[in-house]
Amino acid sequence: MKSTFLKLALPMTLATLLANAEPLNPPKNLQIDSKTMMVNENSTFDNRINFGPGGLFNVAAGASYTRIKPDSTYIGIATYIDLNRAIVTAMGGYNFLLSEKDKLTPSAGLGCFTGLGRHTGSTRIFPVVGLEYEHAFNSVFSVGTELVTVLVPHNSFVSLGVPFTFHFGDQKRWEFRLTPLVAAQHLPIFIDTVTFSASLGYRF
Numbered sequence: 001m002k003s004t005f006l007k008l009a010l011p012m013t014l015a016t017l018l019a020n021a022e023p024l025n026p027p028k029n030l031q032i033d034s035k036t037m038m039v040n041e042n043s044t045f046d047n048r049i050n051f052g053p054g055g056l057f058n059v060a061a062g063a064s065y066t067r068i069k070p071d072s073t074y075i076g077i078a079t080y081i082d083l084n085r086a087i088v089t090a091m092g093g094y095n096f097l098l099s100e101k102d103k104l105t106p107s108a109g110l111g112c113f114t115g116l117g118r119h120t121g122s123t124r125i126f127p128v129v130g131l132e133y134e135h136a137f138n139s140v141f142s143v144g145t146e147l148v149t150v151l152v153p154h155n156s157f158v159s160l161g162v163p164f165t166f167h168f169g170d171q172k173r174w175e176f177r178l179t180p181l182v183a184a185q186h187l188p189i190f191i192d193t194v195t196f197s198a199s200l201g202y203r204f
Contacts (some may be wrong), residue, residue, distance in 0.1 A: 042072055045203035050177065053080075068203070070097035074105050076130075086114045089128055089144025105132040111150065127151040134163075139172050141165070146179065158184040161197075175201040 046069040053062055064078035080086070090116035095108025107130040115122035129151065134144035142165045150157040161181030168174050180196045 045173070046072075048175075048201050050176075050201040050204045053197055058081075060174065062199075064199075068095060070095055070103060074107055076107060076109070081116075083117055087114055088112045091128060091130060093130070101136045103134045106130070107132070134165075139148040140167050142167075147182070160184075167203075173203045175203065177201060 010014050012125045019164055046067065048066045050064045050066070051062070062078060062080040063081065064076065066077075067073065067075040071134050072095055074091075074095045076089070076091040076093075080087045080088075089109060089111040091107040091109030096104045096106075098104055101149050109128050111126050113122075113124045115128070127150070129149045132144060136142040141190055144163050144165075146159075146161040146163060148159045148161075161182050162181045163177050163179040165177045167174070177199045178196065179198075180194070182194050
């Protein structure tokens with residue numbers, strides 16, 4: 001009789017426990033959010049390299065490195081070269097993050113122009129002051145303004161550009177930038193007309 005009682009009591013006890021058991025939920029800190037599995041296309045990047053012709057200096061080829069980390073020191077180094085000249089600029093400033101989509105970067109530095117070929121021997125050092133504003137509409141497209149002033153005694157040079165930037169590829173690291181610009185005054189090594197520059201860049 002004792003054996004029969006145990007046989008009946010055990011299933012009834014298990015049934016009672018299962019009926020009163022609460023659903024098993026993982027701790028909140030262990031739950032997987034689908035958003036964490038997605039690539040954040042709005043990730044911020046600290047650096048950018050660009051390759052393309054120098055529209056401001058009207059030369060055939062150029063390359064540049066820019067430190068673009070928000071709310072941090074700005075560094076810009078650019079080189080431009082063609083058959084007649086080589087130009088290097090080095091600038092420093094600060095990347096002010098005005099909002100999630102707006103950035104303002106004042107900068108200043110020096111440029112060096114050196115003649116090549118038949119112009120070998122002509123070298124000039126000139127101060128450069130810049131101000132750049134950028135508004136990001138989304139992770140794919142942004143537009144801004146670039147104001148650059150070259151300070152030469154008795155003959156300063158000012159240009160205003162409007163860069164249109166398209167981001168693509170893995171995490172939108174790659175970019176294509178098209179910048180129409182207007183130069184305000186003529187100098188022997190610059191242009192004083194409407195032109196544009198185009199470049200391919202990579203952010204990291």
